[in-house]
Each structure stands twice: as C-alpha cells, then as structure tokens.
Amino acid sequence: MTPRHRLTIRSIESDPRAAAIVQGAQQLGIELPHPVDVAVADVIFVEADLSTDQLTTLQRFLVDPLLQRCSWLEPAQRGVEVTFLAGVTDNVAATVRQAARRLGVEISGAATARRIEFGAAITDEQATALVTRIVANPVIERWSTGTVEPTFHAESVARGEAEAIPLAGLGLDELITLGTSRKLALDPEELVVIQRHFDSIGRAPTDVEMETLAQTWSEHCSHKTFRAHIATDDGETRPSLIEMLRHCTDVIDAPFVKSAFVGNAGIIGFSGATTYAVKAETHNHPSAVEPFGGANTGVGGVIRDVLGISHRPIAVTDILCFGPPDTALDDVPLGALHPIRIREGVIDGVADYGNKIGLPTVSGAILYDAGYTTNPLVFAGCIGVADGWAEPAGPFPGDRVVVLGGRTGRDGIRGATFSSLTMDATTGEVAGASVQIGDPIVEKLLIDVLIGAEHLYSAITDCGAGGLSSAVGEMAEHSGADVELSMVPLKYAGLEPWEVWLSEAQERMVIAVPPAHMGALQERCDHFGVELADIGHFTGDGVLTVRSGGLPVLKLSTEFLHDGRPKRQMSATMPTPVRGQHEDREVDDHRLALLRLLSHRNIASKASTIHRYDHEILGSTVTRPLVGRLADAPGDGVVIVEPTKTAGIAIGVGVNPWYGLHDPEAMAHAVVDEALRNVVAVGGDPDRVALLDNFSWGDPRRTKTLGELVAAVDGCVAAAMAFRAPFVSGKDSLNNEYTGSDGERHAVPPTLVITAVAHVPNADVCVTSALSEAGNHLLLLGNTSPEFAGSHLDLVYGEPPSPGSTPALDPKAPERYRRLHQAILAGLVQSCHDLSEGGLAVSLAEMCIGGRLGVAVDHVPSGSLTAALFSESTGRLLVEVAPADVARFTQLMGGAVLDLGTVTDETTLVIPGVGPVSVDDLVSAFQRVVIPAAPEGRAASLDAGRS
Amino acid sequence: MSRPRALVISGPGTNRDKDLALAFQMAGADPTIVLASELAHRPTLLRDARLVGVAGGFSYGDALGAGRMLALDLVVGLGDSLNEYVATGRPMIGICNGFQVLTRAKLLPGALGHNAHGRFECKWVVLEPQPTSRSLWTKGINDTIHCPIAHGEGRYVHPDPALLAQAGQVALTYRSTNPNGSVADIAGVCNPAGNVLGLMPHPENFLIARQHPHHQHPDHRGLGNDHLGLRLFRNGVSAAAGM
Helix, strand or coil: CCCEEEEEEEECCCCHHHHHHHHHHHHHCCCCCCCCCEEEEEEEEEECCCCHHHHHHHHHHHCCCCCEEEECCCCCCCEEEEEECCCCCCHHHHHHHHHHHHCCCCCCEEEEEEEEEECCCCCHHHHHHHHHHHHCCCCCEEEEECCCCCCCCCCCCCCCCCCECCCCCCCHHHHHHHHHHCCCCCCHHHHHHHHHHHHHHCCCCEHHHHHHHHHHCCHHHHCHHHHCEEEECCCCCCCCHHHHHHHHHHHHCCCCEEECCCCCCEEECCCCCEEEEEEEEECHHHHHHCHHHHHHHHHHHHHHHHHCCCCEEEEEEEEEEECCCCCCHHHCCCCCCCHHHHHHHHHHHHHHHHHHHCCCEEEEEEEECHHHCCCCEEEEEEEEEEECCCCCCCCCCCCEEEEEECCECCCCCCHHHHCCCCEECCHHHHHHHHCCCCCHHHHHHHHHHHCCCHHHCCEEEECCCCHHHHHHHHHCCCCCEEEEHHHCCECCCCCCHHHHHHCCCCCEEEEEECHHHHHHHHHHHHHHCCCEEEEEEECCCCEEEEEECCEEEEEEEHHHHHHCCCCCEEEECCCCCCCCCCCCCCCCCHHHHHHHHHCCCCCCCCHHHHCCCCCCHHHCEEECCEECCCCCEECCCEEECCCCCCCEEEEEEEECHHHHHHCHHHHHHHHHHHHHHHHHHHCCCCCCEEEEEEEECCCCCCHHHHHHHHHHHHHHHHHHHHHCCCEEEEEEECCCEEECCCCCEEECCCEEEEEEEEEECCHHHCCCCCCCCCCCEEEEECCCCCCCCCCHHHHHHCCCCCCCCCCCCCCCHHHHHHHHHHHHHCCCCCEEEECCCCHHHHHHHHHHHHHCCEEEECCCCCCCHHHHHHCCCCCCEEEEECHHHHHHHHHHCCCCEEEEEEEECCCEEECCCCCCEEHHHHHHHHCCCCCCCCCCCCCCCCCCCCC | CCCCEEEEEECCCECCHHHHHHHHHHCCCEEEEEEHHHHHHCHHHHHHCCEEEECCECHHHHCCCCCHHHHHHHHHHHCCHHHHHHHCCCCEEEECHHHHHHHHCCCCCCEEECCCCCCCEEEEEEEEECCCCCCCCCCCCCCCEEEEEEECCCEEECCCHHHHHHCCCEEEEECCCCCCCCHHHEEEEECCCCCEEEECCCHHHCCCHHHCCCCCCCCCCCCHHHHCCHHHHHHHHHHHHCC
C-alpha cells in the first residue's frame, strides 16, 4: 500500500464555518455550553511517499502563512472528520492532484476531509448531534471520531454486461411487483405494453432497456399527466393540458414568439435579430434530500437548457419554497431535514452555482408554508441571448454522437424516476445515488466552448434527467443511433452499462457533429480544456443501439421508445371555489396589522439572501432586486440591458399558493397578473411579454389534486388570452408528496410559478418602486374590493370560517397596463410599485422604505378601511407623479385613477384612521428587527403561514 | 492615436473577463481575452501588450483557496516573463480574483482571507482614492469611485498597513463601511513602482451612468459620471499609451 501524508490546515482568524455551525445549533435548538468551543479545519491527504523538500513545496502552495497555520502531524485535539463517500466527486482533491503535477511533485492520489474540533465542555452526544444534524450529509459523506481514513480510489468491478429481465408469462401483479422492486415508477398499463413489445420481438429486455424505458416514460421526462386524456366531472371536454397551453399560444400568434414548447427552452425575439431563450425548471426532490447539491445542480441544469438551444446564458432566477424556520425539531418527520438546514443548503447551492459560473442571479422569491416542510420547492430559471439564431437542422445520418464536458460517474442515477415517486422516510438512503454533484467551473468551460461553435454541430441537447439515455435517445428520435458505452469517459472504473447510460453526472452536453468538423471541434475543446468523447454515430435507420464492448445491451426502435407509451387515462374532480362572494375583514389596530404584515417572513426583507447572489456581473442589471436610497427595498421586476445597448428585457415573477388552496383557477389568473404587473411596473412593454409556467403539485392520481391542476391550467389559458401574453415554455413537477413515518401523506399546496419576460424599449426610462421626491402625488390604479381568501392578512390573523372569494382577474387590467407603459415612456412616472401580498398598506410602506420618504394619504379606496388597506385585489399599481404631470397622467390613464395624497419628507406614513407610522418603524418591521407580537386573543402564527 | 494593445488574462472559471475587456475597450484600449495557459505558448502576446488585466471570477473554482491555481499558472507557467512585464513599468490591474492571483504571485503585498462575516456578499460600495498613493491607476482621481463588490474572500490582510500606506502603496480604501473586515479599510493596493494595482471591488461594472443603482433618482441624475469606475481604466490606458 502506498503511504499517505495528511496536512491539517487551520485558519488564523476564526473560520466562518465554525460560526455557521454554532448558528445552526441555535436555530435548531441544540443546547450547547457557553462559550461554544467549535473549530473547523481542512485536511488534505496525498497518496505518495514524499521527501521533506517535496512536502515543503506542497505546503508552500497549499498554505498562505498570512492566513493559515498547518501541520503534517496527526492532530491530538478531540474532533470528528467528515469525508466524501467513495465515488462522490471531490473537486478539491482533483485540484490537489493537478497542482502537485504542476509543482513537479508526483502523487498517485489525493483526498480531502473537513475536521470539526470540539472543546472539552461539549459532550459526545452534543458533538454527534452537531455532526449529524448540521455538518455532514450521510447521502454523500461519511465521518469518524478522531481521524478519518480517506478513499483515494473508488474500486469496484463491473461485469460490463447487461442483465436480462424475463417478462414473458408474468401476470399483472408480478409485473407491478417487479416495477416496484426496481423503482421503475411505471404505470401497470405501461408495464403490460413493454411486456407485449418484448413478447412480439421474442426476447427478454435487458436491464439497460428497462431502465431506459422507465426514464424516457417517467413523469419527469414525458410529462404523462400533462399529455394524458383527462375526464373531468364538470362536463367540459378538454384536450390534454399541454395542448391547452400550446393552443393558447397558437391563437395569440404573437410575432415575437420564435419557438414555443419545443426543445429545451422557449425562444422569443422582440427586435432585430436578437433572440432570448427562456426556461424555468424545478429541482424539488433532489433539494429535499441534499439541499446544496440539489439546488446547485438545479441551477446548472437550467443553464444547460439554454445552452442546449444555442443561446448564451445571461441571467438566472430562483423561487424557493421552504417550511417555517421555527418548526420544532420534533415536528420534522423522520428522514426529512429541518427547514432551516434545507433553506441554508438551497440558498448556498443557488449562490455557489450562479456566482461561480458568472451569471447574475437577479429575480426571485422566497415563500414559507408548513406544506413545504418535507417538500421544499426550488424553481430555477435561466435566460440566454443570441444574435441571428437558427435552429440546427440535424442530426444527419453519419454525424458523430459527441459528449462534451464532465466525466460520468455513479452520481445522480435514476433521477428522473426518483423525482416521479413519492418520497418517504427511507428516500434519503435509497436515493443516495440520485444526488447530483455540481461543478460550475466545468459548465462555465462548456459555455466557453459552445458559444461561437454553432457552425460545428448539427444538433445539440443537454444531458439532464435520464442522462445519456434521454439526451441521445431524444436526439436520435427521428434518426436512430449506434453508440458504444466504453467510449464514455468515466470518473472511476466499475460502472455497469446501465449506470453509464443513465448516470446524471452533471455538466455534460451531447452534440451531433458532422465528421468533417471533428478536428476543429477537438481543437476548440483542447484550447478551453474541455473533454470530448466521440461515442458513436447517428444512423438514420430508426433504431437506437447501445453497445458495451461491442455487444449490444440495448436495441430499441425509436418509435417504440418515444411513442410506444400508452396515453394515460386520468380522472379529475374539479374544485368548486367560492366566487363573487366578498367577505370583509375587521382588524382592531390597522397600524399593528401593517407592521405585522411587513414582518411576515413572506413579505419581510430578503436582503440577506439577495446579497449572497452576484447580481451585478455582466454589467447589465439596470434595475436590481433591491432598490431605493439604501438599496434595501423590494423592487418589482428586474431589468437586464447590456451596457452597449438601449433595449433589453424585464423579468417578473408571480406566485401565490395560498390562493391556490381556495381557488386554483383564480390563483393562476392572479399570478399571471402579478408577473405582468412586475414587468410593467419597471418599464416593460405589456404588449410584448412571454410567459413561462411551472407547476409543482401533489400526486395527480388523486382526482381532487388533478382537478386543481386542470383548473389552474384553465386559469393560465384564460389569463394569457386576456393579456395576449403567450406561454413559450413550461415544466411540471408532480408527486411533490412525502409519506411520513406516521403513514400520512404530506403534499405541497398547489404552487404555480409564472415568469414573465417583457421587452424593455428604453433602459433609460425605467423606474423603481422607491419614492423619489417630496411633493409628488401618489396615484392608485385599479379597483379594490374585499377579496381576502388566501390573503396574507388571513395568514397573519387567521382565516374566518367563511373566507369568501380570492381576488378575481380584473378585465380592465390589460388596457390599464398599456396606458401605464405609455406614461412611463413619456417620462411621467417617477416611481411605481405593484400591489400584491398585504395590499395597499404594504405597498405604500415599501415605497416609503425605498425612498426613505413619507406619504400623507388623504384618500383611500372606498369601502371599509381594512379592505382599502389590506385587500389583495389584482390589477393594481401605485404611481408617483410630479404635480405638474398629474393632469396629463390622469388623462392618459383615461381618468381611472385615485389621487391618494402626496409624498413628504416627514419620513412618516400617515393614513387617515390609522395614525402615523414612522419610516424607521416600517424598516424595523420589514427587516424583522422588531417583530410585533400578536394581540391577545388573536390566534395564528406569524411565521407558520397556514396552521 | 492607435489603441494600446491590452490583454485580459483569464483561467478556467474566470467570469468577469468580458466585463474587464469592455472597460479596457471603452477606455480606449484594444483588448484581447487570453487564457493563462495560452500565454505560456505565445510569449509574444505578453511582450507586445501595453496593458494587462487579470479578471475576476472563480478560477479553478477557488479550490484550495482563491487565486492559487491561476497564480501557479502564471508563476510556474510563464517563468520570469510576467516579472519582466512589470519591471518595464507597463500598467497591470488585478480585480477581485485577479487581485487574489497577484498577491499569490507575489506581485502585490499582503493576502486576502475570508470576509469577516463569513459570507459571499454582493453590494455597491464607495471607494476613496488615496492622494498619497503611487498608483498610476488612481492618479488625479479626486472624487470617490462607486462600484459593486462581489466576493467571499476579500478581507485584505497585511502585517504592517501603516508602513504600506507610508510607502504610497495603499491606493483605495472603503469609505464609511468596510464590507469585509479588511485591515485599515484597504480596498486596493499597488506595488512600490505604482504600475500594478489590485483591488477587490469591480470598477469594470460602472462604465456608464445607467449602471449606477441610483441613476433614476432625481438627486443623482447627471451626477453618475463623477463616480464612474471607468476613470481608473482611462488612467491605465493613458499610461499604456505613453509606453
């Protein structure tokens, strides 16, 4: 055995990771003795027998004496060391090997570990709790008390052969048992079709074939619910959900839609030859099991979607849904992570990928609800740009099948089927292999190689869920291909053929390359340091053949693979929401209600998260997620305009699952409206807006859950038609459910995220939500009614037994937005903010915070004061207009404005019947420095959202 | 007058190379983005350059510490040619990760550690050019420079900051808020000759007034240009033109 050396490196200043552990302990309620004595160090292992000089050379490189101390000795202090499980990618270890090579020090292996050291006052039980609850993740890591022995090389022997799975003669029950035991996530009808197919060709399927069919036919890849025939109980006949959305886009027939619902992303072009690729994805299941890796690779995946349609990525978005941070440790079901751990990991994961790959993470939202405790939702979006995009025409027979980027390992196997199953307490263990590990630097290099190489390939797609089986399978759909798995570069030996074929190892793209271009492509890859593997060719014979060492392990007609799946037949029970029933609310203390709303986690400042994302890189972020004098007020949309251009895009997001609990169709209306308001408020053109839909739902095989989904799609279609804003891409993530150890199912509330991308004709006239100058008038656009079901007022004060209706779509909103846009272009608008969660009062407060100015309100909308201030009626915006422009603005709006009052430099928000609230108090509540307590006798939790 | 040739040095994971190239371009230079590994094979690139920038990002993913691997590329890969470039007095700038690289390559004093608060942070800051600085990059800039920071390891560490200031090597300090715990509020330092500047903030992201977060505010309209980061690059380019 080769000897090994270990270098323990400690930071001279206290390591921030130690503080994070202590903070995590506090958040999770793990009691520790004070002062807390926890330290963190890094350990680097090298496998070699090195001289003192060689060790010194390595040490000089690895340790900066101004910042760090180190030791080659075994540590004497009490500690626990955490290292990756064998086979999990260790990027730092790979860098150690690379550095040693550059330094001329020969080593045969490297590994890393984190070392956590504890003071004497911390008991063994406490130390174990810290390591298992906060530090280590058993899905990807192992740990030892004292010191850990690293694994330098993951060793296992693969047979390299496929296994036959006999299906002939099996009864339905036996087929279902087989499907369950192999976690295929296939419907019984699908298993029967597969059995018949292989009966007809007279052989048993191989494991590679079964796994490939399971991935290709998974909910995740084939969207069988969105393509299903659905029988509803409301007497209406509908086409499939996907056809409804597509049809609506066809009918709107917007000239700026270049490609919708085809390929990896939607493509729109507002002016000239510039096109934008837009896409949003979910990465929910992986984020529940391994929050950092799940969110990290969620971002990586959606960036590859944009790259996979030949657009240069320019911005990332993220919408995150978590369980309440104050959930008691005992209330977290067995096998699930605590919401705080999930939140911290997910935010770290999003920040890490976006920051490292060099894209601004610009737009997003964070929502908290008890329904997300075991099922966090991570929506990651990406926008790309191209000049003169033309759809690649291939692949053509004879073109090479080329895999670019990262190597293939055992990471992320069966991700597509995993995410199509309901999770339970054992998911973390069995899904260990489905965790993906991201490497944003490799993906950055992929962008460098592929942007500008469009002339070298005839087709391109990203390698996502299902790995090569999906990427090559989809690309070969109309052609056929013959590939050899032994040509796929592996991270380590020992992978069986089906594992190579299905691995979801990240940062890989598949392209079809005419043989004549292989030389030029290889040169380009060598220049940027990207690995290229030529694994076979496209055939044109309509057959997908996969070989291992020359022997076929999969031979399927592409027709059966892609069109063989029987159409799902489903039934839906449509919801029967309360409509048109205005139920007012009453609060005793409106000032307190405002402050309580501002400090509700859903509304309160997200600054601590936003500042962890680089939103400045590329220099194109003209309107940021945080705005105002001190850059601490929430903006509406963000505006992205390249520094050398005048026109660009605005991005807005709409989401409100609490409406969905009452009325999924109205929710869809409301969130489309919200996304539009957000882009219009910053200067986006309401006549040039494209939409993305992302549904995260529970198990659609429950008829009520499916009915809610159908209703939401109905709402999407109606809203898109009303605004003439077409959907260009979407994604559904179903089965967001968790069977707890209590045997009960926990589903997410129906969550629809709408992303709007709008044309911004002139970056120089964009506005923000921050009040700009005392003396200006503040005008309210839109109508206010007591529509409180699903409102944040109810989240804070509790929902009455008869909540009434959720906010309805305002038919006059589209025209209102058009006129407002003209006013913004004419320079009549000094600031503008939309009204959403918390209604008028919260919007006013946010504008005051932005400008650090006050407002003296003279008039509020008619009706009760509670409705005027806190109703969430849709279609409303607040607009700041200079006194001299009020008449012209009012005329432009067709007279439909309410002059609320004036901006003041008194730094106090004064509303009749409410009493003055200082801007300082607003800021304290918004930043949760002061969290106002609930008045006596009024139940409902401030943080927990739905109780 | 012809535009001086500028190089923007990048490595795997560098991501503000295009931002820096645009800054050089708008300041009047003719920039080319090159990989450090490419420089080793094409020595004339560095020989002919009049202006060099090492761009920000996460070269090599910050594995083993920010900037270390890219510094290894420059020091081991280029041998003495980088030192020779500097010795001729031609201007060089390292921003963010580029600053980390230049300290690791010993072209600038000190080191950069984890932010005191322990997190990556992105926000706008105000920089005060030090009148006593020998840096050619900050020469004649009296108004503050506004620009964003975006880093997790930007805490400047130096055993004797007073001595550094005395030697005229402190070029830029943070005004009012020190975002990362840097010693003596130091945001940027130069070499003793003043031609090499390293700084953590990103002046390359404030080239036109529209990029300023307050450009829409009435108090700031028209004032944006007084605080442009572009002025640093104009200084660099005019020094390069004089070479």
